[in-house]
Amino acid sequence: MKVKDYYDIEYSYMLAEKLKSVYPDFNTELFISLLQENLEQLEFNDRQELLAKSLHETLQLEYADVIAIFTKILGPELEGSLGMFTQGYWLWPLGRYVELYGDVDFEVSTQFSKELTKRFTSEYCMRPIILKYPERSMKLLLEWSKDGNKRVRRLASECIRIRLPWAKKMYVALDYYDMYVELLTNLKDDLDKTTQKSVANNLNDLFREVPDKFEEIVRTWSVEPVSKECQWVIKHGSRTKRKKLEANNN
Template sequence: MAAQLKDFFDTALVQRLGASLRAVHPTFDERAFRRRATDGLDALELLDRGRHLMRAMHAGLPARYEDAIDVIERSLGPVGNIDAVSGMAPFFYLPHTMFVAEHGLAHPARSLDAMHAITQRFSCEFAIRPFLEQHRELTLARLDGWVTDPSPHVRRLVSEGMRPRLPWAARVRWLIEDPEPGLARIARLVDDESETVRRSVANHLNDVAKDHPARAVEIARAWVRVPAREKTVRHALRTLIKRGDAGALEVLGVSSARPECEVRGAITPARVKRGGEVRIDATITTAAPLDAVIDLVVHYVKARGQTSAKVFKWTRASLAPGAALALTRRLSLEERTTRKHHPGEHRVEVQINGTRFPLGAFVLR
């Protein structure tokens, strides 16, 4: 059986974490920490394991927050390469970020100093949210300085930490209602030398688009005038493109008018069991030249029998009159934590520049 992400926080990691703290704070009771940290650990999921280790750290560190966070800072390992980091290794510092978020709110200036250091090992995008909520002006002032920080990890935190709809993070209501403070700061990062920072900028604008689509399109229209920003703009508009938003399509240089084309195809097999897959073939022909953004739409059956459309990016293509564009895609129906499959007829469509064309259906048994 494949290892689960939560298993990263195991007994070996507990030993490493305890050793790193004792190395800089000799009175840290490493044995007691290991006992607390491993007690009940196996029953917990990923984030709860991180929180469990954070509480074990807190029990063994100095009672005074300033002293405890000093130990944590001195225990940090080397900074990683932001554009090369992959895998679970940075999660070693998840408990450290949780420590600041849970125990540092009464000491905002010192906690922001600590986040500056910790985020260069593991992003403090979750930890900074309560500080944006409870210490808004102080945190924004610090973020202003971080926009030009030498560390790309820190610059990324400016954008990622202020994302209005950061996945799995606590909502900061004012960031959703008023995107302007975030937009002002990502405007200074859109040309950042780090691809990872620019990716965060695109994700930030994509979040804004979910609640303020016209404002997001306005920003994208201004940004796309610089050719080097095209990739960032495409990624930032992905949600609006899937919705068929006319303004977003216009920014990418395509028309939102209903295209004069014909879509034919096949879905095989017509009946499939959960855990299997279907092959989707589509052929598109057009009567006039067409610059097309093409997406796949699957209407998944939900638990109560209703359906919900999921749009998948497919391709972008330029079609000549009379020419046929053949596309193929395989759709997995394996169970995932993010999607449970239910039996019934699943309709399939091809979306071209925001207009949907029926392709067929398959039945999930």
């Protein structure tokens, strides 16, 4: 089964049932009618968009009130670092809803994103918010980079990536470069492997855009003593550089 096939009409009834359990006025018939004709013919991204827009059309409420409803169905936080794309997959349209409509309310959207990432992931729904409120967002991401929850720390790094897969390039990291370096430095020794991967991916993105800045960070981090976590981050974050050097030597 392809990932897109999880998000079918049967899934839509399941999501409607969850919403109706906390918001009895949820119009399941309207929601399904908006999906019935086209949902299962669409590819993954288009399915998410249709689901999110159908939620928006069905829930004729203020944005903050919709997010309050969504918050009630999030369920328990995931244990460990994994499960976001297995146990948490059903939450994807809620994240897409925030991605499409969330830049109207910084506080509500960022707080929901912080809770969502503990059950799923929130890097995509954070990016429109970061673009609209860059300085405010960077200050918040610095706080998140010191959070006690590993998933929140990972989010602080992942959502600010320049070249996040499946997303448009975003250069806020370069516009607020000093804060960006501080954020990554806060996370370079993180014990959580998913956070390490995210920081390394930031480095790799940076090398592809501004190699001099990549070298500057690596040089600063390479002063002894260097933790084994930071060593791994630098090595993994240097993979494009290594490939380029190998290509030049051949």
